Amino acid sequence: MNAGRNLVNLALIGFMGTGKSSVGRLVADQLRFEFLDTDHLIETRAGKSINDIFSQNGEPAFRELESNLVQELASLRQTVISTGGGLPTNPTNLERLKQHALVVCLWSSPEKIFERVRDQPHRPLLKTPDPLGKIRSLLTTRAPFYRQADILLNSEFRSIREVAQQVIIQFRLATGQR
Numbered sequence: 001m002n003a004g005r006n007l008v009n010l011a012l013i014g015f016m017g018t019g020k021s022s023v024g025r026l027v028a029d030q031l032r033f034e035f036l037d038t039d040h041l042i043e044t045r046a047g048k049s050i051n052d053i054f055s056q057n058g059e060p061a062f063r064e065l066e067s068n069l070v071q072e073l074a075s076l077r078q079t080v081i082s083t084g085g086g087l088p089t090n091p092t093n094l095e096r097l098k099q100h101a102l103v104v105c106l107w108s109s110p111e112k113i114f115e116r117v118r119d120q121p122h123r124p125l126l127k128t129p130d131p132l133g134k135i136r137s138l139l140t141t142r143a144p145f146y147r148q149a150d151i152l153l154n155s156e157f158r159s160i161r162e163v164a165q166q167v168i169i170q171f172r173l174a175t176g177q178r
């Protein structure tokens with residue numbers, strides 16, 4: 001699985017609200033790695049929120065910023081990278097991430113995701129009259145992409161701390177560390 005790959009980083013992918021950022025921060029702390037959140041970096045560089053990028057420039061413009069950023073990540077070392085939920089739907093993004101990172105996908109049911117994101121206004125794709133329906137349909141179309149991760153981890157029935165622990169175990173196994 002790791003032939004030709006240099007697993008110096010760890011990337012978390014998965015749908016919105018599966019815990020990527022919280023888990024990622026904890027994993028980074030415990031591994032003494034840096035932490036990078038692609039959404040956060042895109043917002044900082046653009047000088048505006050993801051909501052504003054979507055409404056003023058459109059989703060394709062956001063996806064372009066996302067893909068450009070993925071190309072830069074190859075130079076990172078010892079970094080936990082938390083990615084936006086739609087990033088792996090571009091297969092090139094995932095291919096690029098896999099060159100330098102173990103890719104772990106966090107997974108939850110649509111109902112749990114809805115429970116987690118319902119009061120968070122910063123996700124443009126869920127600004128719709130039927131967010132649960134949107135979550136269900138997006139998850140269905142995205143599942144084949146998420147399944148391309150090296151590791152799939154259910155984050156629904158575990159605390160953030162437990163998920164972080166599982167991620168660390170998987171990273172150590174994949175990189176031959178104890």
Ligand code: S3P
Nearest residue numbers: 015016039050084085086123124
């Ligand atoms: C998106 C997920 C968001 C953010 C943007 C689009 C998506 O990131 O990148 O709103 O397409 O699923 P999170 O998964 O961190 O919420």
